Amino acid sequence: MINPAATASTMTLASLAPAITEIALATRICAVLMFDVFAGRTWRYLTHGLTLVVLAVCAWLTVSVGAVESRTVLFDGLYVADKLGVFLKLAALMATALSLFYSQTYLDRRRMHGGEYDILAMTALLGICVLVSANSLLTVYLGVELLSLSLYALVAFDRNSGIAAEAAIKYFVLGAIASGALLYGMSMLYGLTGTLSLDRIATVSAAHGAGFVIAVAFIIVAVAFKFGAVPFHMWVPDVYHGAPASVALLIATAPKLASFALIMRLLVYGLGGDPALWVQMLTVLAVLSLLLGNILAIAQTNIRRMLAYSAIANVGFILLGFITADASGYRAALSYTLVYVLTTLGSFGVVLLAARSDGEADDLDDFKGLGARDPLLALLMLGLMLSTAGVPPLVGFWAKLWIIQALLHTHHLALAILAVLVSVIGAYYYLRVIWYMYFDAGRAQTPIARETGTRIALGFNTLAVLALGLLPNVLLALCTRLIGTP
């Protein structure tokens, strides 16, 4: 265990290098904010481009300056930098940049492109980065709140939309309860262990009493809420449906990486001494999410609600990886999260591009006849839907395979069979999108925006889904390197 006092005494500017992502992001958020305030009407349109540049710079700094060889602890043990953290931050940066890039036309068309939008997205990203590097209950909470508060505001960004306001209120109220539960659980944990440091909690959590179980239960409520697992999923469909589509895209992607990190840091590391503390609770959440998510998704007529229930079901899969309480399962969960984020970026990107300019209506019916109306877009959606359904040769298949393999490896045969059976249910509603696109004649004849730039990006996004599906060893090697064997 690294002694926090030792790191504190030798703190210099250079020793802050592992935290470069957060430092760079925070300072540049201020800079962009100032630019946006003083730029005036004429130059304000540059904010968006500037944001993308900032994200690129941060990504570059993360790799060149922030990379660490081994686990490094900073700020009196509040902050940890390791390979997993660096990579997750990089992935979050890219996911956020890509979702902002996909959203630009959508936002322009609805005149929502105030600079605040980009700045809130960046603060949410900062929250993700803090969370990813959290090594203390305090830092965890800081990250969770920074992320959540930014997202609440983003959901309500379209002030003329009643449904968005409703979604934001729901999200906010439920989110506040979850944060309360998190704080309550943390305070109990502090009372039992006398420390906020995850390093120290990790050393004592093996020898626990009954109080530990209650504390962990509260923490898991909050984790389940942030992840959107059943029965704490109520906000997911409303937010995906009510928020502006671009915000739904943002919420559906990068924060999933944060939720993954939350479990890795809090449960797997902090409370890893005795996984039995949380495995059973996560099992219940996973099974319920898999069943309810997949079954309710069938009944949806709105594509965003469908994707919301699909997200719930996929979270169930990610949780299955954790309940193995084994490195193979964490690895599988990581690859599943990455694959999910990559695929969802693409499918929401298509939804954004195909959304009609006259409103938020993105019924499944709007996809009818897309195969004839816009063959390229339909082909991309075809690949993305099949990947989410878990059909080879697309990468979604491998993500599911590793989860199942990890389950069998740890003798969870019943859960493995449940997982494959619900995938069959899930396949139905993904196939339905393909059916609407290709097998039905469309009603709407309005052409879809050309948007060459977005299309190229979407094309590469889908190509990555296919390429990783053909050569999945790249992904698997990466996840093995990041998680390693504890």
Add this chain to the structure above:
Amino acid sequence: MLKLGGLSLLSTLVWLPIGGGLLTLLIGDSRARVARWFALIVSLATLLLCVPLYQGFDHATASFQFIERLAWIRQLHAEYYLGVDGISLPLIVLTAFMTVPVLIAAWSAVDKRPAQYFAAFLVLEGLMIGVFCAMDALLFYFFWEAMLIPMFLIIGIWGGPRRVYATLKFFLYTFLGSVLMLVALIYLYLKSGEYSIAGFQALPLTLIEQRWIFLAFLVAFAVKVPMWPVHTWLPDAHVEAPTGGSVILAAIMLKMGGYGLLRFSLPMTPDASRELDWLVIGLSLIAVVYIGFVALAQTDMKKLIAYSSIAHMGFVTMGAFLAFGIVARTGSSGGAVTGLDGAMVQMVSHGLISGALFLCIGVMYDRLHSREISAYGGVINVMPKFAGFMVLFALANSGLPGTSGFVGEFLVILASFKANFWFAFLAATTLILGAAYTLWLVKRVIFGPVGNDKVASMADLNGREMLVLSVLAAAVLLVGVWPAPLVQTMEVSMRHLLEQILVSKIPVG
């Protein structure tokens, strides 16, 4: 190993059609003529590649040949591992052979998104060949599942009025069966540490493990064959699929179930197979007898041939599992290989005959746009050439000696006599039932006075249709009178398979 421009032969067979299909897609529907010719040339080239494959194949050994082995997913010990033996070679040739008539038959009949249609069939061809030559279980599963995508689109886009229902049913049924097989494969991998099929075959397993794995495999393969009672997707899929889809479905895709039984179930779980052979044989006999009666009652030509396919595939599944009974009864493995041989010949033969029959129905459907038997009558008066072919294929379907249909059924019935008289008795009812439903179909559609004015206006075969049906007729007759090349190709592999399944895999102690 034969090299072709850096690629080995089997890889070329798999990836040439897939690449060609993607290029056809790029050529696009606006240049349909170019796309058609291009696709045809690709499929012919693939077929030509089967010549060096057959010639280079060594009949004398049961080991895998034309092996290609590359690292694929190191972390999972899964390899890009291709090879053929006497079981897969005939099916690969059959796949390449049947794709060509499918493309020619669609030449003018498909005018909706023609380039995409041709592309889908080429991609499908490559994936199906991949299934047959994959020697790595994960690679096998990869092709096995990927194959569903083009077929799903083919039925869904170019199918009949209830195509959406039919194609979803097809996809979900098959998917459900396959995922359980995937669990079994992963289990075997965790046990053996590699995904190689040969490794799985050599892996000792307790009887309990074998039972569960056997059942998981059986679900996957029974859906694909299809066996009663999981056959209900097939009539729907066949009725709604476009002609080409029906042909490929009947000729190749159903064979994958049989291939799976021969490659996975029997050699990987021989003890469970011996223990549960009554289950497979029982289901097969139900398929032969009960489905035979169901076929009699059909009024839709495609549905009738679909049910006939299920009945005929019953011979494949039965033949594959007769060996245990024969050995138990006669005490020697001497005649036990007959059933396996019969299953294999029946697969190839059924591929040719059912494909040809679906093409014949397609010919009539193109003219009258009806599949109802009652809409026809007296076709021989207006289409004498066509009637000749139709009658030939119908006779082959009912097992007339001299056609390929006879050889397979005869071998299986012969083998079932050795196992159990009542098996043979029930299986032999097909000689009556099969003849009844097929010939009654012919009587109602082809013979008699001209049914109505629409039939009177039907034109006889054009050159393209003539070519397609002649080639298939030649193949049916060739296998019927001279099955030696086919039997020689598979014989050693079948004997090897028999040796494998008669040795218990239960670990001692």
